Amino acid sequence: MPQSKYEPIYHAIKSDIENKKYKSGDFLPSENEYAARFDCSRNTVRRAISLLTAEGYLLPQHGRGVQVIYRPEKERSLFTIGGIESFAEAATRSSRKATTKIVTFEEIKCDQSISLMTGFDVGEDLYYIERVRYLGKQAVIYDTNIFLISETKGLTAEIAQDSIYRYLEDTLGMTITTSRRRVTAERATERDHELLDLGHFDFVLTVVGQVFNSRGVMFEYTRSRHVPDQVCFAETAVRQKV
Amino acid sequence: MPQSKYEPIYHAIKSDIENKKYKSGDFLPSENEYAARFDCSRNTVRRAISLLTAEGYLLPQHGRGVQVIYRPEKERSLFTIGGIESFAEAATRSSRKATTKIVTFEEIKCDQSISLMTGFDVGEDLYYIERVRYLGKQAVIYDTNIFLISETKGLTAEIAQDSIYRYLEDTLGMTITTSRRRVTAERATERDHELLDLGHFDFVLTVVGQVFNSRGVMFEYTRSRHVPDQVCFAETAVRQKV
């Protein structure tokens, strides 16, 4: 249910591109045409366009028009850097069957070393969760999630089995807004080999991240260790003028 | 020289945060206060704020105010995902001495297999460049760049030794706007071991990307192979409502 006026315009343009009404290289109708078509102001059209620009669909050109530069990807990448998606959401998008196995679920108190790593304050009560994610039968991600209990009360292993984000958003009414992540590659540990189907690989792609809710509270620290050939991160960057 | 009015506001807020005038968790003065202080409209302030939000400095909260969530990083990451930076720019930002060695510089014609990999059309004339990037004495990145000659005429090994982007932007007057990248980890090849100081690592962090100029032409295809412990990608993601 769209309560905003720019959202239908955003989706209309996006689906016109994905359904190849406008191909890569084509120019869209002008902003004024869209404004007339959707009976809105030019600003509202520009807002929809700027979202699609940030996503790499469009390239506005001063004086010329707005060009489509979107090309569908041949190989799909499971994750999009720059977006915040749960594993379930990403798996659905790539149309593969996803399951989760809980390895650890316990409550801990934040000590000095955990605080240094995660950024939580010493003494805070935390959920410590380890999960292994499967695509089909292959174990592809070994996830360690640490949640601030005061912000995520009532989390259980059953919920972690399903979708933690759905619980936080739908049941607790939390809004997830911002996430800071770091991507690197590391040597696989014994535990990685034990839990993941690494095959002949002896390294993993790791992502560590901090997630904030709409109150500005960092409520989650996550470390994900990925099987390299099953996971890839994609993103679109826009060069800043400032 | 700022020709735009939102740019000074953007920098003022950013430096106030980086100089710890406002710390993580603090709320900024309201948009109306900034509008009065900079003698501009609220929209102009909001534009500066939205840029800093996308960069992970700020978290606007409906009805409450704009909160600072920026924390300086302990370990610096060389690259920021989501930005388009040259190696020289990134090295300067992390205050390490960067040098470049040209391994290959030749002109080639795009054949079927190159076209499939890069997205250039068969028959196009291309520059094929291989470079090794050093931080201090250590070889940390093995770069393969393929440029469309028609868009980057006059490129030489000497320029590639220095900064290709500076040549494109300053001399050719090109504007680099959008880039699409994919990050993954791969087993190191013999050539990787030969060119990079991999130490005990036998895998690399790879980034492949396509870069567009302001005319919507894809003029560059790049593949970078990074020594894992020297390179890390950082980014800030904002969860979308739409």
Place this chain on the structure above:
DNA sequence: CCTCTCCACTTGTTTATACAAGTTCTGTAT
């Protein structure tokens, strides 16, 4: 003491308008 309502404040969305600045094409003059 607790609760509820309301006010004053915040950010979020949208409109309308004006002008700046870049591009492309047309038409005129050479």
Place this chain on the structure above:
DNA sequence: ATACAGAACTTGTATAAACAAGTGGAGAGG
């Protein structure tokens, strides 16, 4: 035919205004 000027478009920046919607505190009433 060519060159140049200008018109007619395009997107980019900024303003002012109005209202929607969320937050938090003050104050009234129980």
